[in-house]
Structure formats: C-alpha cells, structure tokens
Amino acid sequence: MSSVIATTAVRGRFLDIQNTVAQAREIHDQVRYVEDGLLLSENGIIQWFGPWDEGQRLIPEQVQVQHYPDQLIVPGFIDTHIHFPQTEMIGAYGEQLLEWLNTYTFPTEMQFSDPAYAQKIAAFFVQELLKNGTTTALVFCTVHPQSVDALFAAAEQHQMRLIAGKVMMDRHAPDALCDTADGAYSDSKALIEKWHGKGRNLYAITPRFAPTSTPEQLARAGELKAEYPDVYVHTHLSENKNEIAWVKELYPEQNGYLDVYRHYGLTGSRSVFAHCVHLEEHEWDCMHQTDSAIAFCPTSNLFLGSGLFPLKKTWDKQVKVGLGTDIGAGTSFNQLQTIQEAYKVQQLQGCKLSAFEALYHATLGGAKALDLADKLGNFNLGKEADFVVLDLQPTALQQLRQSRAKGLEDSVFALMMMGDDRNIHATYIYGQRAYLKTATA
Ligand code: GUN
Ligand code: ZN
Numbered sequence: 001m002s003s004v005i006a007t008t009a010v011r012g013r014f015l016d017i018q019n020t021v022a023q024a025r026e027i028h029d030q031v032r033y034v035e036d037g038l039l040l041s042e043n044g045i046i047q048w049f050g051p052w053d054e055g056q057r058l059i060p061e062q063v064q065v066q067h068y069p070d071q072l073i074v075p076g077f078i079d080t081h082i083h084f085p086q087t088e089m090i091g092a093y094g095e096q097l098l099e100w101l102n103t104y105t106f107p108t109e110m111q112f113s114d115p116a117y118a119q120k121i122a123a124f125f126v127q128e129l130l131k132n133g134t135t136t137a138l139v140f141c142t143v144h145p146q147s148v149d150a151l152f153a154a155a156e157q158h159q160m161r162l163i164a165g166k167v168m169m170d171r172h173a174p175d176a177l178c179d180t181a182d183g184a185y186s187d188s189k190a191l192i193e194k195w196h197g198k199g200r201n202l203y204a205i206t207p208r209f210a211p212t213s214t215p216e217q218l219a220r221a222g223e224l225k226a227e228y229p230d231v232y233v234h235t236h237l238s239e240n241k242n243e244i245a246w247v248k249e250l251y252p253e254q255n256g257y258l259d260v261y262r263h264y265g266l267t268g269s270r271s272v273f274a275h276c277v278h279l280e281e282h283e284w285d286c287m288h289q290t291d292s293a294i295a296f297c298p299t300s301n302l303f304l305g306s307g308l309f310p311l312k313k314t315w316d317k318q319v320k321v322g323l324g325t326d327i328g329a330g331t332s333f334n335q336l337q338t339i340q341e342a343y344k345v346q347q348l349q350g351c352k353l354s355a356f357e358a359l360y361h362a363t364l365g366g367a368k369a370l371d372l373a374d375k376l377g378n379f380n381l382g383k384e385a386d387f388v389v390l391d392l393q394p395t396a397l398q399q400l401r402q403s404r405a406k407g408l409e410d411s412v413f414a415l416m417m418m419g420d421d422r423n424i425h426a427t428y429i430y431g432q433r434a435y436l437k438t439a440t441a
Contacts, residue, residue, distance in 0.1 A: 013068075014037040017363065022315075038056060039073075072390045075386065080138050081140075085121065085140075085147060091331060098242055110176050127435075130435035135160065135161070136163075136366075141165065166206060168188065185224055258279070272370065277307040292320075293322065297324040297330055303331050311345075320368055336415065343416070355416055390423050402415075
C-alpha cells in the first residue's frame, strides 16, 4: 500500500521564540527572525526550517511554494481559555461574574441540549478561531455531552489541535444545566474514551468552578483524573472577590479556593486555572509546587470588572501562564486584541509587557502552559506545522505607523497594539492552509 505524502513549502519572513525560558529577560535571546525563510512540512510536521537560500534545493519538484513576501509568519496563536457556547453572548451588559452567569450565561448554555444547535455554533466557533489566527484552544463546552461531540467533530474537519470537555455542574445552576456527581463522571469517562487522543483532539475534565460542584462531584472528577492522568483539568479560580468569599463559605474545611481543587486531586501539570486574579501568596506557592498553569484573560477581567492580573508574579513564582480570550466574558477572539488589553493591565500596575514577551505568551508560553511545548509553539523541527501569516498594514493608519517603525520589535509592538482580525492574512493548520482572508471575511 502506498501512502501519499502531503508536502507544504512556505516562504516569507518568519518570527518565533526558539526555546521556553524561566524569566522574561531571557526571551530576547530566544527571538528567531528569518528575513527570507522557508518552512517545509510533511504530513503536518515541520521537516525543515531556515533561510530560503539554504533550503530551496530541498523542495520536491512537484511542490508549489506559497510565497508571502509582504507578510510576517508567526506560530499559531494558542488560546488557553475560551467557552464555545458563549460565542453568541459576547458583550452582555452591566453585570459582574455571579450575576452575569445567572442573567446571561446559563440561559444561553441551555440551548446546547439540541445537537443541531450545538453543531451550528461549533462550526461558527471554529471558523472564528481560524479567522483570528488561533490554531489551538482549551475550550469549555456545556454540561451536555452532545456539545463536546459537536465541537470535536468541527475541529476534526480542519485537523485542529483542540482540548475540550463537558462542564460538570451539580448545584447552584438551573436544573436544566445540572448533572449529578455520578452522571458527570460516567459522561466524562465516555467522552474521554471517545475523543481523547483521537486525531489531534485532547480531553479536559471540566468542573465549571468550585461553587457549582458538590464535594462529591469534585471527588468524582479527581477519581477520573487519577484513572486518566494524561487528560487535562480545566476550571476557573479566583476571578472575582464575591466568588472567592462564596467558595470559602461552601468549603470551610479547605485552606482557600485553590486548596479545594488540590484536595480533590485536580492540580497538576495538565491543570489549567482560568483567571487567578486574586491568588493569595500561599496559593501562588501551591500553583508552582503542583506545576499547575494559569490562563490570563485580560479582556474578560476588564469587561467583568474582576481585577488586574499580576503577570509579573508568574515569573517571580515560576508559574506557567498562557493567554485566554475567555469568550463570552472576554470581548474578542483575537489574540492581538487580547495582547492590547494585557499590555494595559500591566501598565496599570506599573509593569511593562514587551512585544516579544507577549509573542511568547501567545505561542510557546501558551504551549508550555498546555504541556504541549514538545508539539506546538514555534518552528522547531518535528513540531506540528500550525502558523499564521500576518498582514502588518491592512489599514491606512497601520500603514503609516509601520512606515515609522524603528526596527522589528517596534513593528511587532505596533502590530499588537493596533491589530485585529484584519491583520490575519492566512492560517495554517497541520501544514494546510485552513483560512485565507477575503474582502468579505
Ligand atoms: N466562572 C464560572 N463560570 C464562568 C464562566 O462561564 N465565565 C467566566 N468568566 N467565569 C466563570
Ligand atoms: Zn471562563
């Protein structure tokens, strides 16, 4: 039996971060910029990357080179926290977290009991990720297993590496959205068996947050994690002050919010906690000791008035962090817009977020937070060929600003501060172009 090898050859200006780092100041030394570069991939995997002059002789005769002379090519963006069922409710007015959930979120999520509805929104959602240059995401579905089926099926159509899971929630939510401790366990287990490791799909055990799970349900979630150690855990932590006070009332025997998750075996190197805006000192230590990761979601934290995330602390405490859009509390699918708000959140705390540090968090740092830095995040040989072709000047204003850029870092910073989905020229998944901007995109 002969197998067909799909080879892709892409030429252009490439920018990535070569290695993971322990401190922000080390990032600068890891920046790799190839002015006229070539990336060759075979069956989705990077086979060669480097200067065009050196690599062009390796291109098989029948392969056509896709040349982007005017763009900038970076690794695909990684979104470490997003809710696909909340796509339609972005920009819901006036409430902070707990009221926002009851007023807008739960009614929206109820619609996902209908598989046809879930499929329709899942297809829209995946398209929106591609349109924004996001090639991997860690995604909340709803309590309904059919919402997970819909999302993984949509991701599979593009061979996209996605991590997702069914929400576990057995109290403090409408009956129609509640499962039970045992039901959540058995439904999640069936979904793990069905989807985890199938193609590029990976599963995340997804208790919504401590207030909507009984201790029995969190215990079942922990059992599941012990049975399947390489699946993820994905939940929310320390987002809002009223939420934190509520968790302390509900779980008085634990030493704070994070300790609830730790107690039930839900911390670890494949555990991702969204927000962590108000962690206490001992919780930062616990995040480090358990090798757990944070999803920093600036547009959401500002939109819901949750607070200012101290990004610098992740370096001080050696805690893994990625960027999350947190749609639909977040206000944009776009990682450039997410970086804009991340920058401002740091400014308000007297800290600087450089362009290259932001690029790191959006790509290789995000991959590390998802324990996928061996597969994603840069152009190293053997990694999966997910990348984005960026247009630096899709508007007259950006054209003017770019014409005044003082070198690469300033150019990338201006792109980040002014960019949005108009800057996404093309998105490649597993070596194939999955999105190309058109006039009407
Ligand atoms: N905490 C519990 N559920 C949610 C949610 O859907 N969005 C956000 N931002 N925080 C949460
Ligand atoms: Zn969220």
